[in-house]
Amino acid sequence: MSQPTATTPAQPAGTEALAAAARSVVDAVVRAGDHCAERAAELAARLRAIADELDRCAPPLQDRLGEMREFSRSVKYNPVTGPGNPFSPPLDCTDPDDAGDGTVRGAVALGLPYQGPPGHVHGGISALLMDHMMGVANGRAGVPGMTARLTLDYHRPVPLYQELTVTARHRSSDGRKVLTTGTIGAGGETYVSAEGLFIQPRTPLRE
Numbered sequence: 001m002s003q004p005t006a007t008t009p010a011q012p013a014g015t016e017a018l019a020a021a022a023r024s025v026v027d028a029v030v031r032a033g034d035h036c037a038e039r040a041a042e043l044a045a046r047l048r049a050i051a052d053e054l055d056r057c058a059p060p061l062q063d064r065l066g067e068m069r070e071f072s073r074s075v076k077y078n079p080v081t082g083p084g085n086p087f088s089p090p091l092d093c094t095d096p097d098d099a100g101d102g103t104v105r106g107a108v109a110l111g112l113p114y115q116g117p118p119g120h121v122h123g124g125i126s127a128l129l130m131d132h133m134m135g136v137a138n139g140r141a142g143v144p145g146m147t148a149r150l151t152l153d154y155h156r157p158v159p160l161y162q163e164l165t166v167t168a169r170h171r172s173s174d175g176r177k178v179l180t181t182g183t184i185g186a187g188g189e190t191y192v193s194a195e196g197l198f199i200q201p202r203t204p205l206r207e
């Protein structure tokens with residue numbers, strides 16, 4: 001079997017392959033839209049059967065919530081970068097740092113499931129990307145915290161189907177208060193800029 005190269009990215013395996021397949025179903029459902037109306041009932045029954053099969057694998061919810069407190073699982077299943085979560089685009093943050101200035105970077109292209117205004121990304125999705133990446137920047141700076149306030153400036157509509165660069169940087173800390181900024185842009189243009197106030201918890205979120 002040939003090894004993956006820079007031009008042939010590694011295919012996901014295991015639960016990540018499952019999430020990737022589910023993600024492609026979501027994408028295809030929205031792209032097909034009413035054009036698959038005649039087969040919708042039949043396809044829905046097949047998808048429901050798969051969901052039922054997965055449900056039978058799932059542990060009791062309290063057990064699953066407990067294991068999701070583990071850092072590695074929160075990374076794998078989070079809704080922005082998590083390769084195990086079909087809800088995540090996912091934003092690729094595998095090489096996040098950095099011009100040596102503490103800025104984390106990620107790349108993502110968003111399709112129709114993320115549309116707000118026609119042809120453009122929903123503003124709430126931009127807020128989600130910003131919130132998460134600023135959280136990652138804080139984690140890397142050693143000051144993880146809860147979002148207390150998130151302010152976004154939407155300078156230009158964010159295009160669908162275009163690779164976007166998402167950046168975030170921890171700026172300063174004052175006691176438990178952490179100030180962080182971020183941007184979403186492409187080709188040197190900034191579409192969204194954000195500022196967040198994060199509060200470090202009195203006791204760690206994770207054991």
Ligand SMILES: CCCCCCCCCCCCCCCC(=O)SCCNC(=O)CCNC(=O)[C@H](O)C(C)(C)COP(=O)(O)OP(=O)(O)OC[C@H]1O[C@@H](n2cnc3c(N)ncnc32)[C@H](O)[C@@H]1OP(=O)(O)O
Pocket residue numbers: 075131132133134135136139140145146147148149175176177197199200201202
């Ligand atoms: C190697 C390592 C890699 C790491 C790689 C990491 C990967 C992993 C990344 C995951 C990244 C996920 C990132 C998602 C982040 C969320 O999505 S968090 C979820 C959304 N946020 C929430 O649910 C927060 C809800 N709010 C709360 O729980 C509480 O209000 C808070 C924010 C914890 C604050 O409560 P508190 O600790 O009791 O704080 P409190 O004493 O009231 O206030 C402390 C100070 O903050 C000020 N403050 C509090 N709230 C506000 C506010 N809204 N506005 C202004 N000031 C405020 C207070 O005035 C006070 O100021 P001082 O009097 O000290 O000057």
